[in-house]
Amino acid sequence: MVLRTRISDALKQAMKDKDAGRLSTLRLINAAIKDKDIAARANGNDDGVPQSEVLAILGKMVKQRQESARAYEEGGRLDLAEQERKEIAIIEEFLPRQLSEEETNAAIDAAIADIGAESIRDMGKVIGALKSKYTGQMDFGAVGPAVKDRLS
The missing domain is CATH 1.10.1510.10 (Uncharacterised protein YqeY/AIM41, N-terminal domain)
Structure with missing residues (x-):
């Protein structure tokens, strides 16, 4: 619905x-x-x-x-x-289930691999891909630093 x-x-x-x-x-x-x-x-x-x-x-x-x-x-x-x-x-009640920490990490890794991100310059593309796919399912305030750590 x-x-x-x-x-x-x-x-x-x-x-x-x-x-x-x-x-x-x-x-x-x-x-x-x-x-x-x-x-x-x-x-x-x-x-x-x-x-x-x-x-x-x-x-x-x-x-x-x-x-x-x-x-x-x-x-x-x-x-x-x-x-x-x-x-x-x-x-x-109206938000989808929040992803666990493991699921969030897996989603970040998958987004980095899909985009082929190699440096911090690609961080915006990775965050954009995650937002388009997981809006409402993860805390993007916590995702940003995690993506930055992986790309640094």
Whole structure:
């Protein structure tokens, strides 16, 4: 099922269940996707953003909430940190399974071999190939240094 449809169906179900917390998070997801769709239409793309972009939006939302939860914990606001974690759980329902460290390393090695990357200059090509294939499945903040180590 298409990701947008899954989100829309979950939104409708949350309305029926009168689950206010889940409903507000799903509305935030919908709003973020629609914002990107509007920006894409302004650039001449009438179909909106592709699914890979929706996955990137969801990944960004998870990271934002993880940072907020950390900040709330440091500030002693455990109630707000817990709310952020609940939102993370809801958002992650729509993300594909995260690759393990071994799977990530294998994917990096395969991308380097496919591209024929030999030096640090090829790092952008390797990251681009990984993003096109594994968007939403790996943390690219951690992948960058790993690719750099292998190409150095």
